[in-house]
Amino acid sequence: MLHFYNKPPVSAAEIHGRLGPARVLESSGIPFVIFGEDALAFVHFVPTVLFDLTILVPCDLVQAAVEHLQKELPQYQVTQERSYQLLNNDVCALPRAMRLRDGAIEKPNLSPEAILIVPQSHFHFDVRDETRSRGLIPPFDSSDSRIRFPTMPAFLDAIIDTMFEPVDGVNHLEFRTSYLSVFLSYLVLYNVRDEDGATDPDTEELLPAAKALLEGLKPGNIAYLDTFMRTGSTRMTPELRAARERHRVSRGIVFPNLLKIG
Incomplete structure (x- = not known):
């Protein structure tokens, strides 16, 4: 049984x-938003x-940070x-990201290993748009008060x-199934808070x-998330692709043909 x-x-x-x-990076004046598992846990429970x-x-x-x-x-x-x-056949899903690792054997103050x-x-996010980010939920240490995380709509949109x-x-493929799809499933499950799914079994609403x-x-x-919550499938059907394509064209965005890895 799940615990919410x-x-x-x-x-x-x-x-x-x-x-x-993050507190150290804040002192540089570089704008940033915390993403990944820390955002899932700290502000979306x-x-x-x-x-x-x-x-x-x-x-x-990136380099300055x-x-x-x-x-x-x-x-x-x-x-x-x-x-x-992030890796599939030696191709990295976030090719221009940079990773730092702590080589110390003991990690003081519960600091992250990497x-x-x-x-x-890489996640279609604007860290300077404060309407798309939020702070921690009280109580928290005052030194963490200015650190920002994606709002729920912004997190879902990014995914x-x-x-x-x-x-x-x-x-x-690996990034889509092991990272993006997992994050999407977690956000829906732990915010709808119903083990039986996101729809009413009687009305299917x-x-x-x-x-x-x-x-x-x-x-x-909206159409993709609505379909996912009704079916549990993260597959991009021809209908959803077409709807997305119409939206993409309306924004004037051009992307190369997708190359499948994996």
Whole structure:
């Protein structure tokens, strides 16, 4: 039986420890948003294992962010190692991200073992748009008060946008199934908060909590999320692709033909 949370499923001490590098980055003045498992757990109450501390920054400030972290936290060094979720046939799903790893045997203050600095465009996110991000939920350490995380609509949009419009047009199967689809499933499950699904078994209508997840989404993503919540399938059907294509064309966005990896 699943347990649904009304607060972060990790301790305040762990949150503060994990966000140590983010506090350091904040001192640089570089805008950023925390993504990944930390965002799932800390502000959306999803119980999950915490891996790399994933930080989105403006595309032209990735190197500056890495250099600042290395200067202030010299135990973190750039590594070419990547999580299995990001690799498929040696192709990385986030090719211009940079990863820093702590080589120390003992990690003080519950700090993360690795930090992944990701260009915001890899997830179609604008870290400077404060309407798409939020802070921690009280109580929290005052030094963490300015650290931002994706709102629910922004998180869902980032996932769906990246499914349909992957980096460099490369349809990376491992990343889509082990990362994006898992995140989407977690966000829906732990916010609808019903083990039996997102629809009323009698009327087949979406439950109120499921309908709420559609609010604030980009128009081109509503049909996909609605279908996912009704069917549980993350498959991009021809109908959904066509609807998305119409939305993409209306925005004047051009992407190369998708190259399937895996």
